[in-house]
Amino acid sequence: MTELNQNDREALSFVKTHFGPLTGDDLIKSVYKNYPYYAINSIIAQDILSAEDLNAIKQQKPLKQDTVLFTIGYEGISLEQYLNKLILNDIKVLCDVRKNTLSMKYGFSKNQLKNACKGVGIVYIHIPELGIVSGKRQKLNTQADYDKLFAEYKSGVLNNEIKKQEEILQLLKSKNRIALTCFESNIHQCHRKHLAESLSGMNGFNYELKHL
Numbered sequence: 404m405t406e407l408n409q410n411d412r413e414a415l416s417f418v419k420t421h422f423g424p425l426t427g428d429d430l431i432k433s434v435y436k437n438y439p440y441y442a443i444n445s446i447i448a449q450d451i452l453s454a455e456d457l458n459a460i461k462q463q464k465p466l467k468q469d470t471v472l473f474t475i476g477y478e479g480i481s482l483e484q485y486l487n488k489l490i491l492n493d494i495k496v497l498c499d500v501r502k503n504t505l506s507m508k509y510g511f512s513k514n515q516l517k518n519a520c521k522g523v524g525i526v527y528i529h530i531p532e533l534g535i536v537s538g539k540r541q542k543l544n545t546q547a548d549y550d551k552l553f554a555e556y557k558s559g560v561l562n563n564e565i566k567k568q569e570e571i572l573q574l575l576k577s578k579n580r581i582a583l584t585c586f587e588s589n590i591h592q593c594h595r596k597h598l599a600e601s602l603s604g605m606n607g608f609n610y611e612l613k614h615l
Contacts, residue, residue, distance in 0.1 A: 439484025
């Protein structure tokens with residue numbers, strides 16, 4: 404303790420005094436009561452909280468009625484921040500449109516992301532047919548390089564994978580709120596923008612398109 408500064412010592416002392424005597428269930432109950440948003444996907448809340456507390460949690464859960472096609476990239480944000488965006492927008496299905504789902508970033512390889520989504524009640528689907536092979540993503544130094552790549556993507560992949568796009572459109576109609584995901588944060592440097600625009604131009608698409 405002597406190696407800590409005054410603020411850190413006071414913070415640790417506060418935690419010990421206020422939470423040290425609590426049991427595991429009491430600690431969870433305290434967090435859920437004070438921060439109900441973080442319990443909206445809990446599978447144990449009903450076992451330890453009162454009806455009043457459970458109702459407070461229910462009020463925190465985002466429930467959207469309109470149908471929206473979202474896109475989201477995970478570059479520059481943590482897995483927790485990413486999942487929180489999905490939860491706040493009440494996204495039901497995450498469509499991973501990467502060709503290669505191996506990621507050096509924690510939490511975003513296929514099985515990791517699938518399990519993380521499952522933990523918060525979101526269905527994960529991988530649709531590699533609508534991705535771009537890694538080799539074509541090399542030497543993209545300017546926006547012009549990206550624009551050339553996406554022109555090839557639209558004339559090649561999108562023109563040849565109409566059925567997969569129709570499947571996504573049907574998924575949107577049945578689940579109401581789905582998101583297309585890939586890596587890039589800049590929507591102008593990701594193929595999901597062009598996929599989303601292709602979907603929005605299909606017969607039967609009368610919904611909002613939103614890039615997160």
